[in-house]
Amino acid sequence: NAGVMQNPRHLVRRRGQEARLRCSPMKGHSHVYWYRQLPEEGLKFMVYLQKENIIDESGMPKERFSAEFPKEGPSILRIQQVVRGDSAAYFCASSQGIGELFFGEGSRLTVL
Amino acid sequence: SQELEQSPQSLIVQEGKNLTINCTSSKTLYGLYWYKQKYGEGLIFLMMLQKGGEEKSHEKITAKLDEKKQQSSLHITASQPSHAGIYLCGADNRDDKIIFGKGTRLHILP
Numbered sequence: 275n276a277g278v279m280q281n282p283r284h285l286v287r288r289r290g291q292e293a294r295l296r297c298s299p300m301k302g303h304s305h306v307y308w309y310r311q312l313p314e315e316g317l318k319f320m321v322y323l324q325k326e327n328i329i330d331e332s333g334m335p336k337e338r339f340s341a342e343f344p345k346e347g348p349s350i351l352r353i354q355q356v357v358r359g360d361s362a363a364y365f366c367a368s369s370q371g372i373g374e375l376f377f378g379e380g381s382r383l384t385v386l
Numbered sequence: 387s388q389e390l391e392q393s394p395q396s397l398i399v400q401e402g403k404n405l406t407i408n409c410t411s412s413k414t415l416y417g418l419y420w421y422k423q424k425y426g427e428g429l430i431f432l433m434m435l436q437k438g439g440e441e442k443s444h445e446k447i448t449a450k451l452d453e454k455k456q457q458s459s460l461h462i463t464a465s466q467p468s469h470a471g472i473y474l475c476g477a478d479n480r481d482d483k484i485i486f487g488k489g490t491r492l493h494i495l496p
Contacts, residue, residue: 307483316392316474316488317429330482365428374419375476375484377429 276301278368279348280378288386293353293360295381299368306349307367307375308341317365323349356385389413390477390487398493404463407490409475411456417478418458420449423489424471432460432473462492470494 279298287293299306304325309317319333323343334341338356343349353360363382367375389412399405409418420432433442438453446463462469472491476484 309486317476317486319483319485322483367429374431374434376431377421379428 278366278376278378280366280381282381283379284382284384286384286386287356289357290355293356293383295351295364295383296348297351297366297378298348300376303368303370303376305369305371306343308351309365309367311363311365311380356383358385361385390475390485392475392487392490394490395488396491396493398495399465400495401466402464404461405465405492407460407473409458409460409487411477413456413479415451415453415456415477416480418451419476419478419484420458420460421474421476422471423474429474465494467494467496
């Protein structure tokens with residue numbers, strides 16, 4: 275009964291590099307959500323995906339950020355040309371579509 | 387857009403004391419979620435409230451939903467060191483996502 279799995283748990287990138295964060299939802303869940311948490315801040319919604327579809331990306335920055343949830347494999351949050359302001363904890367959550375979200379342990383990105 | 391205001395932002399409580407955390411929504415609440423986050427870790431689901439006046443309890447934690455006031459409260463009785471962490475409320479607006487407040491940071495003094 276594996277929960278939501280995120281990797282890597284910690285990622286260090288230099289400015290201008292790319293960051294890829296992966297999320298495998300709980301078994302049987304087809305709804306994936308990405309949130310960002312800045313130090314001393316709450317969770318900010320970024321994007322909601324179902325298999326092969328982006329349902330709501332109203333919280334995604336317009337540039338450099340993209341997300342996908344392919345038919346096979348994990349959901350990926352991709353940040354291109356990272357800047358120091360991208361340093362944060364990125365949390366993935368999954369659900370069956372109704373009810374509570376199940377969260378992963380998060381991926382902590384540090385941009386040098 | 388939906389906004390959730392949590393109060394207090396942080397709280398320091400002597401072990402054994404009771405405490406209450408509040409969550410107020412700027413919009414109608416169709417569902418209210420409470421999560422706990424240990425520092426540096428992921429979120430753990432505590433409770434979900436859907437109906438006005440609903441009250442749920444889990445061990446020493448009780449949450450209530452006042453739908454008319456668009457507000458929920460989380461009450462911890464006889465606090466313990468294990469209760470320390472960040473408590474986040476999340477609102478379901480029926481628009482496919484849950485929006486979270488900034489959290490309340492709870493510290494328990496031994």
